[in-house]
Amino acid sequence: xxxxxxxxLHLFLVFSLLSVLALGGGNSVLPEMRHMTVHQxxxxxxxxxxxxYSLGQVVPGPNMLMVLVIGYKLAGWLGMSxxxxxxxxxxxxxxxxxxxxxxxxxxWPWRLSIQRGLAPVAIGLMISGTYTIARLSVVDVPTLAIxxxxxxxxxWRHINPGILVLLxxxxxxxxxx
Amino acid sequence: xxxxxxxxxxxxEYIVREQGWLDDxxxxxxxxxxxxxxxxxxxxxxxxxxxxLRGIPGAIVAIVGMLLPGSISVMxxxxxxxxxxxxxxxxxxxxxxxASAVGLLGTVALQLGRKQFGKMPDALLVALTFFAVSIFKxxxxxxxxxxxxxxxxxxxxxxxxxxxxxxHLPFHRGPRxxxxxxxx
Numbered sequence: 470x471x472x473x474x475x476x477x478l479h480l481f482l483v484f485s486l487l488s489v490l491a492l493g494g495g496n497s498v499l500p501e502m503r504h505m506t507v508h509q510x511x512x513x514x515x516x517x518x519x520x521x522y523s524l525g526q527v528v529p530g531p532n533m534l535m536v537l538v539i540g541y542k543l544a545g546w547l548g549m550s551x552x553x554x555x556x557x558x559x560x561x562x563x564x565x566x567x568x569x570x571x572x573x574x575x576x577w578p579w580r581l582s583i584q585r586g587l588a589p590v591a592i593g594l595m596i597s598g599t600y601t602i603a604r605l606s607v608v609d610v611p612t613l614a615i616x617x618x619x620x621x622x623x624x625w626r627h628i629n630p631g632i633l634v635l636l637x638x639x640x641x642x643x644x645x646x
Numbered sequence: 647x648x649x650x651x652x653x654x655x656x657x658x659e660y661i662v663r664e665q666g667w668l669d670d671x672x673x674x675x676x677x678x679x680x681x682x683x684x685x686x687x688x689x690x691x692x693x694x695x696x697x698x699l700r701g702i703p704g705a706i707v708a709i710v711g712m713l714l715p716g717s718i719s720v721m722x723x724x725x726x727x728x729x730x731x732x733x734x735x736x737x738x739x740x741x742x743x744x745a746s747a748v749g750l751l752g753t754v755a756l757q758l759g760r761k762q763f764g765k766m767p768d769a770l771l772v773a774l775t776f777f778a779v780s781i782f783k784x785x786x787x788x789x790x791x792x793x794x795x796x797x798x799x800x801x802x803x804x805x806x807x808x809x810x811x812x813x814h815l816p817f818h819r820g821p822r823x824x825x826x827x828x829x830x
Contacts, residue, residue, distance in 0.1 A: 542724075563683050563684060564680070571679050586800060592762050593776045640742060
């Protein structure tokens, strides 16, 4: 396989940018990730983006490991490695640095302002992430029903969401068979 | 398996209760940092706990431990998917998973946002952020460099008298704000 240095550089730039923008967690950058990979760069179709997102849902650990699959699809194992480094190393450095700075910031009043101010922005971004996945996956009556039933069950009962997500997949597969 | 906000409850159970690596205060402080800095919250958490226990080597071991099992699994699935992606059953299975994830993400966002929806200016900031990103399709960097400073300014040190009210909560060094309900 021929390697494309430009493609690798592009992957690195896109995912390191997404990494530093991920305020409130990985789901917060889903709209921007979809916009960049599907619309701006034409790397994936919406269907592919949704399928790769779903793969991330059924593995242990962070769902955002889906980014590795995007890297792999676009540039093989090297692409996967570049995306992994680009997406996780900047956050590692930031978390480590702020952790060490945090204690020294102590009672600095702006520390609290930053915490309190950014919290609602992070929630807004999470809702946007949910909306993006909803637009991609709620395509007919059965998918709407699955989304609502999962929402209902998790709101009123505390059960392992992983099992529920797999069940949702199985139900839709059987419904469409 | 760690999913959404569930990961945090699990982390607390393990880090505080089982291993005794951090006390409740240390855990909450690590949570605050994880929520405020960019990045996946569970990953930030692992970096901070690793750093607090064993410095930079600890942080590296922790992030690798957090990401490695999932990375191997997701790549295994990706390779299986590659050779079966035209199978309609596979396509529908993944479609159903994405639809279920919407229900899950919705629950997590509502649980985490409970405190924000009922008070100003938080509810306004939540709405502004959502509309800017999802409806007006403004690019995320632009949204963050405008709404971020605005939000911080609204909570500038002199502007929120009510914040003295929660200074006496148990084991708090000062008032704080939880994005996650770790006490579920």
